[in-house]
């Protein structure tokens with residue numbers, strides 16, 4: 155093998171042991187794809203060569219779940235993460251697996267069905283930040299505030315794409331392994347930056363994962379999905395998101411989802427309903443005159459700019475998702491949308507004065523069971539009506555107060571209240587700025 159693995163491991167050992175701030179944790183971005191798998195494997199094998207007493211630096215293996223990941227890949231990644239944690243514990247490695255997810259009010263379905271955001275395209279890619287960048291940034295920021303600084307290890311390689319090569323160059327500090335990250339006190343370390351794709355596959359084909367099993371499933375997934383990686387996205391310069399990748403099954407940024415098509419062609423026919431929903435989302439986005447409001451949320455009406463999805467469109471999307479969920483649950487045991495998301499969607503529907511059809515009506519009709527949201531529904535409806543009556547002189551305040559209530563509802567549904575105060579303060583600042591502008 156032309157690739158000098160010994161040299162790569164030596165570099166990692168050197169960085170792990172001799173870095174001047176030994177308390178800086180390492181955060182390894184793990185997507186389950188080929189690049190981050192090789193990265194974790196090389197780091198793991200390097201750790202094995204370090205005296206156990208010197209393994210004092212904490213390592214987090216971070217994997218982000220957008221909640222609309224390809225379900226086939228989610229199963230594979232979850233199994234892998236479990237093996238990683240178990241084997242790390244057995245080896246006494248200071249490794250902790252952490253999974254991040256978007257905030258409830260930022261999930262794909264709450265934004266799309268609850269608030270009527272149109273399915274994303276290249277020009278309005280509202281999802282990447284909410285589903286990928288923010289959850290990971292939150293975790294990195296927490297680790298920085300706990301430890302003063304953190305180092306982010308990524309499987310980024312120069313030959314992956316010219317954009318990424320440029321981004322590697324831009325932040326590189328000459329002669330130093332680490333480059334600055336845009337977050338204060340965060341640095342990025344990309345040990346695989348000079349590894350070519352051929353070398354990477356050779357390595358994965360020859361060296362089994364140290365956490366057990368083989369790379370057979372990973373190789374088969376790549377072959378069947380006819381697709382590339384979706385790495386851990388840490389900023390908007392990461393080009394793979396939305397292109398050829400194992401990413402969100404709902405992604406409408408690409409015209410064709412080669413990975414899903416590939417998997418269906420290779421025997422995963424149960425994914426067809428998902429592909430149909432994705433095609434329907436493209437239809438709703440590309441034909442705004444049928445599926446979207448003329449008026450935007452701020453009240454503007456203009457020639458070429460469309461407002462949110464009509465209520466009927468949101469109902470239809472939810473109906474299709476639940477129908478697919480019913481089918482898939484039987485064979486795969488997978489849910490496409492959570493109950494918490496549905497409760498928040500209902501809240502947004504009341505907020506937008508949609509009283510005709512309720513989320514629970516659609517759910518109960520499809521599943522023939524009682525998804526009882528009556529208490530929440532009654533409360534949301536009364537709240538919405540009362541608020542409108544109280545703000546007749548200042549209707550603008552209604553939207554603002556509703557935003558604050560939505561934040562509070564999100565935190566209640568998530569059980570955790572952490573961050574509520576700062577979220578409310580941020581929204582207040584935003585509102586004051588809006589008032590000043592007008």
Ligand code: SF4
Nearest residue numbers: 281395396401402405
């Ligand atoms: S994969 Fe597509 S839908 Fe998912 S965050 Fe990226 S651009 Fe958005």
